[in-house]
Amino acid sequence: MTQAFQPSSMAGYTLPVYEYRRPPELSTNEIALYPVVVVGAGLAGLTAALELGSRGIRTVILDDDNTVGASGLSSRGICYAKRSLEIFGRFGVAERIRAKGVTWNEGEVYRGEQRMYRFNLQPERDQKFPAFVNLQQFYVEQFLVERLQGVESVDLRWRNKVVSVRNDAEAVLVGVETPEGSYTAKAQYVLAADGGHSAVRELIGAQDEERSFYEDRWCIADVKMHVDDETRRSEAIRRAYLDGIPTQGGAIWYHQMADGIWRTDWQIGHLPEADAETTPERATERLRKLLGPGVRFELVWVGPWRFKKRLLQRFVHGRIAFAGDAAHEHSPFGARGGNSAIQDANNLAWKLALILQGKAHPDLLQTYEAERHYAARDNTENATRSAIFIGPATGGQRLFRNAILDLAQRHEWARAWVNVGRLSVATTYADSSLNRERGAFESRSAAPGAAAPDGRFGGGFFVEQLQGQFTVAFFGARGGAVDAKTVVVSEAYDVLWKRYGVPAEGATYVFRPDGHVLARCSGIDAVFAGEAIQAVLDYRSGGTSRMSTQDPVAQRMTQPEMDRLYDDLAVLVDHTPGPERERVLARLVIVLAQEVGSYPKIKQAISTATSEK
Numbered sequence: 001m002t003q004a005f006q007p008s009s010m011a012g013y014t015l016p017v018y019e020y021r022r023p024p025e026l027s028t029n030e031i032a033l034y035p036v037v038v039v040g041a042g043l044a045g046l047t048a049a050l051e052l053g054s055r056g057i058r059t060v061i062l063d064d065d066n067t068v069g070a071s072g073l074s075s076r077g078i079c080y081a082k083r084s085l086e087i088f089g090r091f092g093v094a095e096r097i098r099a100k101g102v103t104w105n106e107g108e109v110y111r112g113e114q115r116m117y118r119f120n121l122q123p124e125r126d127q128k129f130p131a132f133v134n135l136q137q138f139y140v141e142q143f144l145v146e147r148l149q150g151v152e153s154v155d156l157r158w159r160n161k162v163v164s165v166r167n168d169a170e171a172v173l174v175g176v177e178t179p180e181g182s183y184t185a186k187a188q189y190v191l192a193a194d195g196g197h198s199a200v201r202e203l204i205g206a207q208d209e210e211r212s213f214y215e216d217r218w219c220i221a222d223v224k225m226h227v228d229d230e231t232r233r234s235e236a237i238r239r240a241y242l243d244g245i246p247t248q249g250g251a252i253w254y255h256q257m258a259d260g261i262w263r264t265d266w267q268i269g270h271l272p273e274a275d276a277e278t279t280p281e282r283a284t285e286r287l288r289k290l291l292g293p294g295v296r297f298e299l300v301w302v303g304p305w306r307f308k309k310r311l312l313q314r315f316v317h318g319r320i321a322f323a324g325d326a327a328h329e330h331s332p333f334g335a336r337g338g339n340s341a342i343q344d345a346n347n348l349a350w351k352l353a354l355i356l357q358g359k360a361h362p363d364l365l366q367t368y369e370a371e372r373h374y375a376a377r378d379n380t381e382n383a384t385r386s387a388i389f390i391g392p393a394t395g396g397q398r399l400f401r402n403a404i405l406d407l408a409q410r411h412e413w414a415r416a417w418v419n420v421g422r423l424s425v426a427t428t429y430a431d432s433s434l435n436r437e438r439g440a441f442e443s444r445s446a447a448p449g450a451a452a453p454d455g456r457f458g459g460g461f462f463v464e465q466l467q468g469q470f471t472v473a474f475f476g477a478r479g480g481a482v483d484a485k486t487v488v489v490s491e492a493y494d495v496l497w498k499r500y501g502v503p504a505e506g507a508t509y510v511f512r513p514d515g516h517v518l519a520r521c522s523g524i525d526a527v528f529a530g531e532a533i534q535a536v537l538d539y540r541s542g543g544t545s546r547m548s549t550q551d552p553v554a555q556r557m558t559q560p561e562m563d564r565l566y567d568d569l570a571v572l573v574d575h576t577p578g579p580e581r582e583r584v585l586a587r588l589v590i591v592l593a594q595e596v597g598s599y600p601k602i603k604q605a606i607s608t609a610t611s612e613k
């Protein structure tokens with residue numbers, strides 16, 4: 001993100017200011033030992049502190065600032081995914097987010113001014129949370145801070161800046177600067193959640209696996225609209241404009257947040273005077289073109305931004321674990337940054353708590369590395385491919401993007417190729433070494449490693465049963481005793497039975513404390529459940545901490561494969577000189593026709609391709 005621009009003449013956002021309190025170390029001059037020190041009170045750090053605090057783990061959380069949001073950047077994330085809401089639901093924070101924010105499941109894709117199609121991210125009903133709630137990020141952080149105020153085991157210290165870190169075998173020494181002087185704290189474990197400019201990362205010299213800076217430039221203009229309630233309700237959808245007219249071909253994002261404020265986001269890098277495009281005057285001009293003359297609005301915040309792609313080689317360095325932007329950064333298309341920071345914290349905290357309570361071996365931390373590094377690679381790839389689709393940089397990319405848009409205008413199947421942001425969903429840890437399965441199940445969406453599918457249960461929803469501890473669900477009949485929370489899901493809950501693919505003889509599902517499926521077997525078997533849980537507690541690293549990014553079960557082309565193919569085709573065109581290009585493409589068609597091996601299908605394909613002119 002480049003520097004923010006927040007003119008004093010605008011309404012702007014008013015952020016809360018939190019009080020600095022003298023840390024005890026400055027009075028005692030002693031080095032206290034804490035189970036966990038969290039560096040950074042952003043989405044990752046605050047979520048981790050809540051998760052740890054709820055398990056009674058004494059946690060100190062340090063932030064160099066005295067407010068929410070990273071300094072000066074009041075307008076950042078807005079879209080909070082179903083999975084994040086489920087994680088926050090355990091603490092009552094999701095309800096506040098939902099009440100304040102704007103719920104949406106549907107989006108629209110435009111080409112120029114023409115609406116191409118509308119999509120629904122969550123067609124399956126009967127779930128506690130929607131696909132997304134939009135809310136300014138600082139509100140989410142504020143709600144987390146306020147919730148933490150009631151958690152006794154968490155000590156949140158504002159204006160405490162971490163300036164040194166020593167990672168020893170026995171503990172980590174953390175040097176902290178405050179307005180009243182410096183002190184040192186000792187931690188059994190440190191969570192580095194200090195954002196994209198992570199000081200901890202620099203201090204311990206953690207290496208990146210990938211690092212690049214994107215030149216594509218964007219401008220946020222948050223705008224308060226004076227519209228009636230009906231318009232407001234009908235506009236609770238996300239709109240993506242490709243080839244936008246007010247931006248002379250650049251993309252535009254348009255969606256509503258809290259307080260009657262809309263986030264509009266404008267691709268400006270291709271414009272001749274990109275810098276000048278971030279002034280309130282230019283932003284107003286563009287908005288006027290987009291909204292038409294009759295709409296009354298005022299700017300709340302305008303600012304330019306760019307994005308980086310960066311991924312740490314390893315997330316766990318001895319007793320220090322990295323989470324959120326400190327561990328991985330990528331384009332915001334798909335709303336994967338904050339949502340994955342929240343999932344990182346949720347994955348890490350229960351494992352750390354079990355280790356600190358002496359119930360699990362420290363090797364369990366390696367499964368955080370494996371699962372969340374995999375998630376970060378997946379998120380980075382998805383976010384990067386979306387950025388390429390939205391802002392094609394080469395002739396080949398543009399050629400195939402336009403071909404996809406031509407087809408998508410008329411054919412529903414082609415819409416899966418349109419990549420205006422693959423929106424954040426829960427990561428499935430399909431290859432996690434913690435997973436166990438016995439018996440054949442039809443439901444892949446409830447396979448070990450997946451986040452628990454939801455559905456109505458009792459007077460509420462199934463996800464409400466998963467409250468941060470190991471949970472066993474017996475589908476069919478009560479099983480024997482097991483050292484975990486147990487629930488029985490009778491056949492009357494047919495939607496849940498279907499979502500979990502329960503066979504006629506019933507099934508036993510075991511859930512991890514983070515709400516992901518740990519294990520499943522057909523039939524009612526408490527012994528199987530107990531063994532699956534014990535295996536987590538006894539977990540020892542086999543030395544390999546990488547999870548494969550390949551989907552081992554997929555038969556058809558997956559969405560990431562489609563996105564990769566788009567890239568490959570663009571490269572093919574870009575790297576084949578002009579006169580050769582047509583011949584290469586013709587040869588490709590022949591090879592593909594041979595592979596398809598069906599004359600009627602190929603005839604149909606020819607007709608589809610030629611009728612899109």
Ligand SMILES: Cc1cc2nc3c(=O)[nH]c(=O)nc-3n(C[C@H](O)[C@H](O)[C@H](O)COP(=O)(O)OP(=O)(O)OC[C@H]3O[C@@H](n4cnc5c(N)ncnc54)[C@H](O)[C@@H]3O)c2cc1C
Nearest residue numbers: 040042043044064077078079162194195324325337338339
């Ligand atoms: C334009 C834009 C739109 C976005 N949209 C979305 C979206 O819709 N949905 C989504 O999920 N994500 C979105 N993101 C990404 C999201 O904002 C980030 O991924 C998220 O803020 C990461 O949270 P974090 O806790 O890892 O880091 P941060 O939020 O950066 O928090 C880090 C904290 O560490 C503190 N800190 C830093 N150094 C120190 C130190 N030395 N000592 C103590 N404290 C320190 C900082 O003050 C800060 O409070 C967007 C980002 C941008 C730029």
